[in-house]
Amino acid sequence: MHKRRHSSTETCDVDMTPMIDVVFQLIIFFVVTLKMTSDRNEEIMLEDGKHGVTLTQDNMPPTTLEIELARGGRISIHNATLSKYQLQQILKARVNRNGNEFPVLIRADRKTAHEKVREVMDICTGVGIWKLSFVAIQEHKAGKK
Secondary structure: OOOOOOOOOOOOOOOOHHHHHHHHHHHHHHHHHOOOOOOOOOOOOOOEEOOOOOOOOOOOOOOOEEEEEOOOOOEEEOOEEEOHHHHHHHHHHHHHHHOOOOOEEEEEOOOOOHHHHHHHHHHHHHOOOOOEEEOOEEOOOOOOO
């Protein structure tokens, strides 16, 4: 028997447009989700601390929330500026989702007015969060390395 050959005039066209679209969507996704800035406000100068527990990533619960207060009273979480109302709404949503048993670290600049710190504390206690801690720099002892 004779085998039938396909004629060489038949062509197979592949439309590359959907593949290019997917590639561009992936590029956009990775660029948007790429973390380009630090989570912390590097302008905040912490107070020196003599007493207290040294916190590390190992002994902090994963549910810990860190609120930052800059010198001028700017409130932020993960370096995103928030109003007092926005902070309150975020904390309420977190309490509704996880309960009020998660620790909150307040990272305030040493020159932030106490009134601004108290306002953040009042917002926390107003939504039922009582585990508040403050971040400070551990005092460096002379002679210790």
